[in-house]
Amino acid sequence: MKRIILASASPRRKELLEQIGVDFEVVISNAPEIITKTDPQQVVEELSRQKAEAVVKQLHGTEGETVCGTIVIGADTVVCKDGEIMGKPRDEADAHRMLCLLAGSTHSVFTGVTVIADGALVKTFSCGTRVHIYPMTQEEIQSYIETGEPMDKAGAYGIQGRFAAWVKGIEGDYNNVVGLPVSALWQVLKAL
Template sequence: MKYILASASPRRKELLEQAGFRFQVIPSSVEEKITKDAPSEIVMELASQKARDVYEHYGDADCVVIGADTIVAYNGEILGKPATQSEAYDMLAMLADRTHQVYTGVSLIMAKGGQVHTRTFFEATDVTFYPISKEDLRSYAETGDSLDKAGAYGIQGPFAIHVKCIRGDYNNVVGLPVSRLYQELLREYVSPLSLP
């Protein structure tokens, strides 16, 4: 069985490696189209588009393609990747001393013995920040670490010192709920960790 991660995210790659998966990385090049409104539906839609794109171009009779997408939402507003340090500062200032949600959608396209199954799901995690001073916000925004991250921060990096608590799957905030992914695979296949 061949496993393909349809994402260029180094964080997702690292999470799968830490979990013991053997896989190859083939990022999707699909032009993402959002037709949904709810954050949970958006991440599932985008994850599905990525998985389908890679499966159609690189899939075979025995493979699993893993597509994923993560977004941050606060009060119904979706916070993508900031375009500038100023935008990153504004996002983080809005999230300081408040609770927001991180949604990751995962789409699995599983081909085995001529049959193809698709399973798409999402996980949501609540993240609460401490109050953060303007100086700390500015200092972090100026590092540029925010610019490739939804919501303008990475929970696994230097901004972790401002995280008061999380409710839900930590890895989901990093970018991939690997434990849920593993359980979904077990419903269809033997453990991917026991394959030769």
Template structure:
């Protein structure tokens, strides 16, 4: 059975890991996440060009956050077990939509997403010893045209309040979505096929 250390307290990511039969010890990272491209570009300077050179824009934000979380936990654990870090963002027209601060912010985000196709991006970092693998996976999600009543009722469920983009596709938010192109697991918070393939590469290289 494959064992990892998950640098995330997200119950959704933990459930996804268990779904494929892996075990995961949870170690929440204290890494201070970057929130925009400018911050990510500044963080990029800490790393060898080869590690982050292929990422730009919102992809760079996800990559830096995933890598930072994994590195922070790796320093604390110091074990031979691979550490998995991840960061998921919702973006539309270059704007990053984080978790809403309040119900009004959630309402504004859902109005923004209504009737449009946005992207969900997850940066995935898998570390063991000095070996570092890093990828960003993108899924396109198209929302139905939502009415104000639908938005209000969804917000009233409380589901949007702890989720990037103010919705959860694995919950009641599935009714907001008309279609997706790409990995469903990625929208939930962790692209499982990508993680699996990265683990195969890591095990082969070691």
């Protein structure tokens, strides 16, 4: 059995992998996020690959560690609305701006995933999901921000949390919006 490492600090990604029964450990990537692309699918693929490769380098440089027999999974999620790529908000004002853009409209969520096995790239892919949001009043937006929930999430919301009250519907993989398209990832893992 190969050792599986999730190169992410996201508690949501951890929960999703646990949900499908994957035995893994977490090693947080220390890589700076460097974006050279403008297409959101290419951006998340690029960032997921950077995270996975950074963890492989961390493991290779750790005394006694080896990348042989190891699978590293990197992931990154962004929200995209009208060509704007939204990551995590910088502050409450940025969260407010994002939520105002998303309220009463449709946007896309993209998650990129990279799988590296035994130090070699296996696959990098991305999934997209369309999310339809009900209108929100300024009071609802402010009240949601005050929960603190938006501050560590792409697009300033968590579909699996309180924000579910405004989600009209989705087209695509729900888990992708949470942060990891586990069914697509499982197809890659079971082939290894």
